[in-house]
Amino acid sequence: MKYQSAFLAVLTCGVVLLATAPVLAEDIYPPEWRGEPNSTLQIWEFSTDVNPAAPDVDQNPFGTAEVTVHGEFNFPLRDTWWIPEDFGHTGVWNVGGTMAIEIPNDPELRPLKKIRLQMTYDGGPSTEPDPWIEVIASDGAAVTDFQLVAKTALDDIYSHAVYDLELAPNPSMETIYIQPRFCQVYIDEIVVDTICVPEPSTVLLLVIGAAGLAVCALRRRGR
Numbered sequence: 001m002k003y004q005s006a007f008l009a010v011l012t013c014g015v016v017l018l019a020t021a022p023v024l025a026e027d028i029y030p031p032e033w034r035g036e037p038n039s040t041l042q043i044w045e046f047s048t049d050v051n052p053a054a055p056d057v058d059q060n061p062f063g064t065a066e067v068t069v070h071g072e073f074n075f076p077l078r079d080t081w082w083i084p085e086d087f088g089h090t091g092v093w094n095v096g097g098t099m100a101i102e103i104p105n106d107p108e109l110r111p112l113k114k115i116r117l118q119m120t121y122d123g124g125p126s127t128e129p130d131p132w133i134e135v136i137a138s139d140g141a142a143v144t145d146f147q148l149v150a151k152t153a154l155d156d157i158y159s160h161a162v163y164d165l166e167l168a169p170n171p172s173m174e175t176i177y178i179q180p181r182f183c184q185v186y187i188d189e190i191v192v193d194t195i196c197v198p199e200p201s202t203v204l205l206l207v208i209g210a211a212g213l214a215v216c217a218l219r220r221r222g223r
Helices: 002-020 200-222
Strands: 039-044 057-059 066-070 081-086 089-095 098-104 112-122 132-137 142-153 159-168 173-179 185-197
Touching: 081 185, 089 098, 098 185, 112 132, 112 173, 132 142, 132 159, 173 185
Parallel strands: none
Antiparallel strands: 039 057, 039 185, 066 098, 081 089, 089 185, 098 173, 112 159, 112 185, 132 173, 142 159
């Protein structure tokens, strides 16, 4: 009986911990290149009204990314405020102005920068267009490709959208702006992955080098 009681106590504690453990952002579509050299990952949960906000998950070796919410911080239409809970979503920014996401990069000049943006949000009725997204980059870089990869309804109110963007050349920093099309957009969570793509010749050299090391290893085994 003592062992059964102890087991039940441990099981109960485990259930409580699972129930109270924080849930990470809806990271539904991680890019295949996540974790590769020159890549970054940052996730914002917005669990408090801190503004500007550092990411809750920060895997950027080039600096700390930051989200700044702009707008009049009160309750009339088109203004901006933070909501502790909204239809089961905790930590939500009601953005009537602009949400700006600054991402620092590897300053070394490379031909291409890839960005994957995941956003959990309520943009209003389904008849209204999605929020406006724009990227302004340093070092003369410009957006060369922009597409909505997927959009999923999470519940009756909130959706999850995935965007892929490419910049050329790789900037040392870019800012992603998210704005409502009409009145407000309610933003619950943001996930941003980036990667600086090296020159094709550099990739070829890396492949050749790896192949050379493999051949040397095989020769040593054969001796």
